[in-house]
Amino acid sequence: MLVLVVEDDPGIAASLVLGLERAGYQARGVGTGREALAAVPEPDVVLLDLGLPDLDGIEVCRRIRSRSDAAIIVVTARGEEADRVAALDEGADDYLVKPFGLAELLARIRAVLRRVQPSDSELLRHGPLAVDLRTRKVTVDSHEVALTPKEFDILECLAADPGRVVTRQEVLERAWDAHWYGPTKVLDVHIAALRRKLGVPGLVETVYGRGFRLGVPEPGQDPNSGAR
Known part of the structure; x- marks a missing residue:
């Protein structure tokens, strides 16, 4: 199970990757929208920050969804309702506003995977x-x-x-x-x-x-x- 962390802050990205690996996931981080799109369709889960340096996160979400069935969880400091609605309309499966705890993030990943993964x-x-x-x-x-x-x-x-x-x-x-x-x-x-x-x-x-x-x-x- 591969989780792709799309986050332009190296410290946050490293912390998320480490926490995910300790929880038993394979994880790797990228810092730009273009790197995220280049990684698709390999990841099973994408943790997507909206504030990326090269592309708007909502647009990245839309492009990922057009290419992949991966679970997409937006993790961002942008908590306005308009951003939530736009991300969900463009294919995000969940939306988590920073700051958040690792335990909540892992619970959200498990919940999303239960919805999107096929039955046995x-x-x-x-x-x-x-x-x-x-x-x-x-x-x-x-x-x-x-x-x-x-x-x-x-x-x-x-x-x-x-x-x-x-x-x-x-x-x-x-x-x-x-x-x-x-x-x-x-x-x-x-x-x-x-x-x-x-x-x-x-x-x-x-x-x-x-x-x-x-x-x-x-x-x-x-x-x-x-x-x-």
Whole structure:
């Protein structure tokens, strides 16, 4: 779970990052709106100050929301009603006025995540892999992976029961249809592309003569080093 702290005051940013890390989150800070936009869609939560040196915070909020489903919590000294309304209208999930305590901030993060995260039945996890069935979004170690519709259907078929061998015919019937009579080589092409994009050796295994399954990723591999 990555929290991006968008705060131009280095002292406040460092304090927030430290508090979040102690609470068990991954956290990093950026000091400008452009840096925040460059980080999207990686973060799961964005803590956004409105008083940024390069871009208006409300505009940054709008742009983040247009690119990402991340939870956005505005944390700012601007407590006027007009600012609150503008931020919420542009996609913020919550609004917290400085000064505030870390305990309240953590409670707000937990509350927002309960609202925006999919239920367990809609989210399939296996090691570094997460497959969101509702949004059809796939991430590896919180990094989004762009898949074609067919690649997603194949991965969903495998991720529904990690470790179980799924036959070639079953994958074809679920990802194409029960009356598929085309060449089965097309499945091998999609599997190869899926492996390349996920970039995790050992994750998608071929069980020769039977089919495919999700395996245990090989240790010591950096999943971000593979081609996406």
